[in-house]
Amino acid sequence: MRFAVISDIHGNCLALEAVLDDISRQGIDQILNLGDHFGGPLEAGKTADILTKQKTMLSIKGNHDRFLLELPRAELGAWDGPAFAQLSKTHLQWVATLPGTAVFEDDVFLCHGIPTSDNSHWLDTPNEKIGMNLRPLADxxxxxxxxxxxxxxxxxxxxxxxxxxxxxxxxxxxGSVGCPGFKDTRATPYVMHTGSPSAAYAIVVRRNQGWDFTFRHVSYDHMTMARLAQSKGMQDWASALAGGWIS
Structure with missing residues (x-):
C-alpha cells in the first residue's frame, strides 16, 4: 500500500497543482485528502474545479468546508465569505457529499482535527508566543x-x-498544501507560521516490517498567490504565502 496525504489547501490552486504534479512524479495514484479545501481569499473556484475532477482521491470535510454548508452567508467571516462567493452550486453540492471522517483499506483513519471534532488540534496546541507546541503524549x-x-x-x-x-x-x-501561516484572533489569540512558503504533503507506505512516512515540501509560484492575497487586503495571508511567516 502506498498513498499520498494532503490537507488544508485553502483555495491555493497553484500549490495544489504543484503537489498533484509531484505526487504523479512519485508514481502514486491514491490520494487521501483531509479537508479545508477553500477557506481563504485565494482561488476557491479554481481549486474546486481541480478537486471535483479527481478520480483517485478520497476526501473528507474540514471545519471550513462545514462552515460553508452550515453558517448563514453573513456569518462566514473573512476566510469563508470570499471562498463562498467563488463557489458554484455544483461545487457546494460536492462539498456536501463529503464525509466528516473516513477509513481507507481498513487500516487508515482520516479526520480533519481529532476523531470526534473537526475544529480541534490533535498533535499541536496553540502557544500565544511561538505558534504551536507538540501536545503531551497522554493528551x-x-x-x-x-x-x-x-x-x-x-x-x-x-x-x-x-x-x-x-x-x-x-x-x-x-501539513498544509496552501496556507503556511495564519493568525487566530479568537478567545486566545495566536499566530502559526511554518517558516517556509512551500506546499506540504506526505507519502505513506506500508511495508512488511511496518509503515514508512515521508514529508515533502514542494516549490511553486507562491509569490503570485501572495500578491493576490495582498490585492484583497489580506496582509497576514500575503506575508505567510510570501515567506512562511506572519510578519
Missing amino acids: IERDALGFDFPVMLCGHSHVSRLVRLSDGRCVLNP
Whole structure:
C-alpha cells in the first residue's frame, strides 16, 4: 500500500497543482485528502474545479468546508465569505457529499482535527508566543481512544508532524498544501507560521516490517498567490504565502 496525504489547501490552486504534479512524479495514484479545501481569499473556484475532477482521491470535510454548508452567508467571516462567493452550486453540492471522517483499506483513519471534532488540534496546541507546541503524549492518546487503526491522519494545525503512540499506532499530519501561516484572533489569540512558503504533503507506505512516512515540501509560484492575497487586503495571508511567516 502506498498513498499520498494532503490537507488544508485553502483555495491555493497553484500549490495544489504543484503537489498533484509531484505526487504523479512519485508514481502514486491514491490520494487521501483531509479537508479545508477553500477557506481563504485565494482561488476557491479554481481549486474546486481541480478537486471535483479527481478520480483517485478520497476526501473528507474540514471545519471550513462545514462552515460553508452550515453558517448563514453573513456569518462566514473573512476566510469563508470570499471562498463562498467563488463557489458554484455544483461545487457546494460536492462539498456536501463529503464525509466528516473516513477509513481507507481498513487500516487508515482520516479526520480533519481529532476523531470526534473537526475544529480541534490533535498533535499541536496553540502557544500565544511561538505558534504551536507538540501536545503531551497522554493528551494525544486520549483523543485516539476507541480508534484502533495502525495509521491515523489529521490536518487542521497546518504543521507537518508524526507521532507514534505507546502501542505503536501512528498519527500523522501532512501539513498544509496552501496556507503556511495564519493568525487566530479568537478567545486566545495566536499566530502559526511554518517558516517556509512551500506546499506540504506526505507519502505513506506500508511495508512488511511496518509503515514508512515521508514529508515533502514542494516549490511553486507562491509569490503570485501572495500578491493576490495582498490585492484583497489580506496582509497576514500575503506575508505567510510570501515567506512562511506572519510578519
